[in-house]
Amino acid sequence: MNAVPTVAIDGVPHPLPEGLSVLDVREHFEWQPGHIEGALHIPLMDLGSRLEEIPEGQVLVVCKVGVRSAHAVAFLVQHGHDAVNLDGGMLDWQASGRPMVSETGQAPVVA
Template sequence: MKSITPAEFARLDHAALIDVREPYEVAQVSVAGAVMLPMSSLQEHLAELPEGPLYVLCHSGARSARVTLFLEQQGYDAANIEGGIVEWEASGLAVQRG
């Protein structure tokens, strides 16, 4: 499974960020421009995934790792964001609250 750090993701240009957290989690803290597709309903919404490489984010990196593996098995070019939004914020990257 491919993975990158939040800082590595931040250096990419026009990369598709998929947030697989649940709506109540996203309501607390989110990343601007991320596509919200909760892991619990992802299979029902595969057609909504953007084209090209996908970078998958969750709270701490565990759920996004499972989703990344699933997407790879389905033929998608996907990578896990290590440490999730916790590491994202700890790295000093921008988030939106509330």
């Protein structure tokens, strides 16, 4: 298997540049408590059936720690997308103090 394109949190510009999309492949119960504002949410198991929803251009793919998102990036690259995995995932995003939003009415957290 070819190496999956990967970036660490310190390699991700802040704020995110125009034209960079974020895809969150975590499950619904993980998404609700905290995620990146504006991210597209498609759980990993649904990615194959929702491939047409992936935007053109570069896509930063996130999960909790970077394992599921690495699988998603490998799949997306095979299908011609410019996708990059966030190593350390949402845990590193949160630890670096990057902004998040929540669907629960509570302060955002990584679940």
